Amino acid sequence: MGCSAIIPAYNEAKTIAPVVKTTRNHALVDEVIVVCDGCQDQTAILAEQAGAKVIELPYNQGKGAALLVGARAALHSVLLFLDADLIGLRDEHITNLLNPILNGQAEMTVGIFSGGRLTTDLAQKITPSLSGQRALLRDLITPYDELASTRYGVEVFINSLAREKGWKVLEVELFDLTHRMKEEKFGLVKGMQARMKMYWEIAKSLTGW
Numbered sequence: 001m002g003c004s005a006i007i008p009a010y011n012e013a014k015t016i017a018p019v020v021k022t023t024r025n026h027a028l029v030d031e032v033i034v035v036c037d038g039c040q041d042q043t044a045i046l047a048e049q050a051g052a053k054v055i056e057l058p059y060n061q062g063k064g065a066a067l068l069v070g071a072r073a074a075l076h077s078v079l080l081f082l083d084a085d086l087i088g089l090r091d092e093h094i095t096n097l098l099n100p101i102l103n104g105q106a107e108m109t110v111g112i113f114s115g116g117r118l119t120t121d122l123a124q125k126i127t128p129s130l131s132g133q134r135a136l137l138r139d140l141i142t143p144y145d146e147l148a149s150t151r152y153g154v155e156v157f158i159n160s161l162a163r164e165k166g167w168k169v170l171e172v173e174l175f176d177l178t179h180r181m182k183e184e185k186f187g188l189v190k191g192m193q194a195r196m197k198m199y200w201e202i203a204k205s206l207t208g209w
């Protein structure tokens, strides 16, 4: 089974290159697709230079739409979802996410930060099910047009599919991995506003609105 990595990215020029390079160089990964979700910065060109195929959406459509576009464009049957703002991504993280799928032990893995930074470790301890680091079988999600409107509710939507369809899901630890928090990207006030908007989108997905 081949593997396509899908990296949704909205203005992630600061971190996209190392994330793409590590993923591109991994022996189990056959292609890396960065879906630039209406980016206004250098993300697309930096991703391409680092070795990714880049799909540019004409305007910002949200993480769910970006993942669906990437999944439908993927050439391979195993998908690896990674956020574009990861800091400290290493080979072993990708291996941990992919191996249970390739060995037939699970239909989806969910990666949980550990030993990275207190704040991001804690967020994932409280809500492990929100993690954007995942591997799963492509055909399990590509039929669902509804993904396109989920924005940050995409993980909740995928989790509910997993429950409904009875997928085997395994959590795997991702040691020393962290990401840029919204407050680091946008400053305290705008970061907290963006966080509230994200929680709203997650709540909408939870309640099926």
Ligand SMILES: O=c1ccn([C@@H]2O[C@H](COP(=O)(O)OP(=O)(O)O)[C@@H](O)[C@H]2O)c(=O)[nH]1
Binding pocket: 007, 008, 009, 010, 011, 012, 037, 060, 061, 062, 063, 066, 082, 083, 084, 085, 132, 179, 180, 181, 182, 198
């Ligand atoms: O409208 C959006 C918002 C986010 N993202 C991407 O989705 C991933 C997760 O988003 P973010 O880092 O904002 O989430 P956090 O981890 O801070 O909750 C990142 O690669 C973003 O660039 C996207 O493609 N479109």
Ligand SMILES: O=C(O)[C@@H](COP(=O)(O)O)O[C@H]1O[C@H](CO)[C@@H](O)[C@H](O)[C@H]1O
Binding pocket: 063, 083, 119, 120, 123, 124, 127, 129, 130, 131, 132, 133, 152, 153, 154, 155, 156, 179, 180, 181, 182, 183, 202
């Ligand atoms: O872990 C969380 O509470 C949030 C917020 O992370 P930060 O507080 O910005 O480190 O991040 C996750 O949730 C989003 C919605 O499910 C996902 O799209 C992100 O990939 C994930 O990092």
